[in-house]
Amino acid sequence: MKKLTSMADLEGVRRSLKEQRLEAERQEKIKAAELKKLQDEANLFKKLVSDVTPLPNTNLKIHELEKPAPIARQRELDDEAVLWESISDEMDVERFLETDDKLSYRRNGVGVEALKKLRKGQWVIQAQIDLHGLRSDEARTAVGEFLRSSVKHDIRCVRIIHGKGLGSIGKEPVLKEKVKRWLVQKDEVLAFCQAPPRDGGAGALLVILKARQ
Known part of the structure; x- marks a missing residue:
């Protein structure tokens, strides 16, 4: 029979959820930093060539920068709801x-x-x-x-x-x-x-x- 003791296993569950959330937030910050770097480089390039007259190009296609994937916030909130249960003692x-x-x-x-x-x-x-x-x-x-x-x-x-x-x-x-x-x-x-x-x-x-x- 599997046993979950009062705090040891439960603390492990809580710690695991926290680590998953922190890792997701870290990945989001990394992607955001990369996006900002690309945007800064694009802005710098535009500034350097601002005086240049571009040649017409009818085949020009502008690619939008990929936005970082959103974190499943609701799922995290559901997982972390175990920390404080909205149930009454009365x-x-x-x-x-x-x-x-x-x-x-x-x-x-x-x-x-x-x-x-x-x-x-x-x-x-x-x-x-x-x-x-x-x-x-x-x-x-x-x-x-x-x-x-x-x-x-x-x-x-x-x-x-x-x-x-x-x-x-x-x-x-x-x-x-x-x-x-x-x-x-x-x-x-x-x-x-x-x-x-x-x-x-x-x-x-x-x-x-x-x-x-």
Whole structure:
């Protein structure tokens, strides 16, 4: 089973995206500099021959300088959207959950059987993330990156370990409730439920993700 840890693999994804963006920007600057150099040389030549009367030439064809290819900005923005997810911590998630002891969730169009199999642990967990030790904002970013990376690799079932809150102030499972709110707002998520005892119980969620497009 492939595992993506809380920050190590995710940090690698973020670093890779940043390097790709920087390389694209570097190539754009190089092309822009070459274009400027050609334009400067053309202007200098025009200045040197400004007093010369050109011979008529009906076969003259002017070639436009090739412009540098634009960078796919929208694709970069989509990739970097994982750095800060525009999802709310204040959403009332309870109205989206199934009224069962697992507080399950399934998006419209997802069959009941798929959720039943998830509750019974019949889906194969292909990747997981452990949020222990992360602050709320760090966990939100990590979850967003993890979900997006999983969909890109066509991973359909994952486990999110949010913990039971035993180490937090007041022994309250802060991340547990926030993770549910985040997942309900994510397009990648088709369904989720509390993990069976053997897979983490109340300290984890099993999530079904949409197939890669």
